[in-house]
Amino acid sequence: MADELVNLTIDGVAVSVPKGTLVIEAAKQAGVLVPHYCYHPGLPVAGLCRMCLVDIEKAPKLQIACATQVAEGMVVRTQSPQAKSGRMGVLELLLINHPLDCPICDQAGECELQDFTFQEGRPATRYSPDYAKRFNPVEDFGPDVLYVPNRCILCTRCVRFMEDVAKEPVLNVSERGDRAYIGIHSEGRLDHPWAGNVVDLCPVGSLLSKDFLHKARAWELDKAASICTGCSQGCNVTLDTRENVVVRVRPRSNLEVNRYFICDHGRMNYRWMNRGDRIEAPLVRRGRGGELHATDWDEAFDLVTSRLRGAGGKAVALVSPKASTEALYFVRELFRGL
Numbered sequence: 017m018a019d020e021l022v023n024l025t026i027d028g029v030a031v032s033v034p035k036g037t038l039v040i041e042a043a044k045q046a047g048v049l050v051p052h053y054c055y056h057p058g059l060p061v062a063g064l065c066r067m068c069l070v071d072i073e074k075a076p077k078l079q080i081a082c083a084t085q086v087a088e089g090m091v092v093r094t095q096s097p098q099a100k101s102g103r104m105g106v107l108e109l110l111l112i113n114h115p116l117d118c119p120i121c122d123q124a125g126e127c128e129l130q131d132f133t134f135q136e137g138r139p140a141t142r143y144s145p146d147y148a149k150r151f152n153p154v155e156d157f158g159p160d161v162l163y164v165p166n167r168c169i170l171c172t173r174c175v176r177f178m179e180d181v182a183k184e185p186v187l188n189v190s191e192r193g194d195r196a197y198i199g200i201h202s203e204g205r206l207d208h209p210w211a212g213n214v215v216d217l218c219p220v221g222s223l224l225s226k227d228f229l230h231k232a233r234a235w236e237l238d239k240a241a242s243i244c245t246g247c248s249q250g251c252n253v254t255l256d257t258r259e260n261v262v263v264r265v266r267p268r269s270n271l272e273v274n275r276y277f278i279c280d281h282g283r284m285n286y287r288w289m290n291r292g293d294r295i296e297a298p299l300v301r302r303g304r305g306g307e308l309h310a311t312d313w314d315e316a317f318d319l320v321t322s323r324l325r326g327a328g329g330k331a332v333a334l335v336s337p338k339a340s341t342e343a344l345y346f347v348r349e350l351f352r353g354l
């Protein structure tokens with residue numbers, strides 16, 4: 017049975033979405049990104065950062081878009097003066113204790129705190145520089161994760177990932193109020209095979225990858241969509257390169273394959289791509305025992321096709337299960353025509 021659709025407007029744009037959809041997801045369909053920190057589509061809803069405050073007609077006060085379900089006829093305004101002022105207040109609160117670390121922070125350039133502050137934060141602070149900011153030392157959480165508590169905005173994405181996705185709840189929120197920080201179990205380490213995902217999930221530069229630490233600034237990176245070849249799962253990834261050198265692998269969402277995550281084996285499986293001894297052009301051998309010569313793809317394909325056709329239907333393909341679905345499909349198509 018088709019999902020029952022609910023009709024609403026978001027910033028004047030009419031959308032129809034399945035019943036039960038969250039306002040923050042419906043907004044995406046209207047082309048509206050509601051600022052948010054704790055919400056992540058791959059994690060249970062926490063509703064605690066209050067960054068996603070929006071104005072909903074007939075509601076007595078601002079509502080959080082990440083925990084409010086759509087209703088028929090709902091009128092949502094993300095840009096009303098009340099909604100903007102509410103979110104500006106949330107940003108101001110988050111920044112009270114936030115250090116001015118951007119010049120040395122790995123997250124700069126892809127930081128949601130920077131972005132939303134630039135978009136709708138206060139142009140200047142109202143707090144006196146006479147009050148010292150909270151300070152806690154950097155902690156080593158695991159083989160590839162550092163925790164910088166001073167930058168933490170306590171969104172708990174990392175805690176929820178370890179609890180609900182990795183099923184190894186080693187992280188927690190310790191202390192309360194402005195003393196709160198992310199604690200790690202006294203006998204635990206962040207060494208789960210998927211632990212690296214907490215670095216991607218962290219909206220700020222609080223959880224950092226040791227492997228990527230200070231390797232590049234975000235704006236120096238080129239990004240290419242790719243497939244992880246670490247195993248036969250074929251997780252969708254983005255390869256970040258700096259001057260044609262792969263420096264980071266991050267998950268690319270595909271709900272059918274890897275949802276929003278990748279394992280640490282795949283994340284670290286990139287150094288071989290930077291080796292200088294990779295074959296960059298097809299090599300062909302002309303005649304038995306002849307030398308290998310670099311050639312272009314047209315000649316290589318012609319040669320392969322004529323040899324396969326000459327095999328009289330007796331050719332066999334051995335293909336790695338680590339190849340992408342697309343590569344496997346092409347092999348099948350190539351052999352189907354023989």
Ligand code: SF4
Binds near residue numbers: 119125127
């Ligand atoms: S977390 Fe974001 S805002 Fe904070 S120091 Fe890093 S880049 Fe700057």
Ligand code: SF4
Binds near residue numbers: 167168169172218
């Ligand atoms: S470390 Fe990052 S993901 Fe974890 S609570 Fe702090 S800001 Fe959120």
Ligand code: FES
Binds near residue numbers: 063068
């Ligand atoms: S994103 Fe909605 S409360 Fe945090």
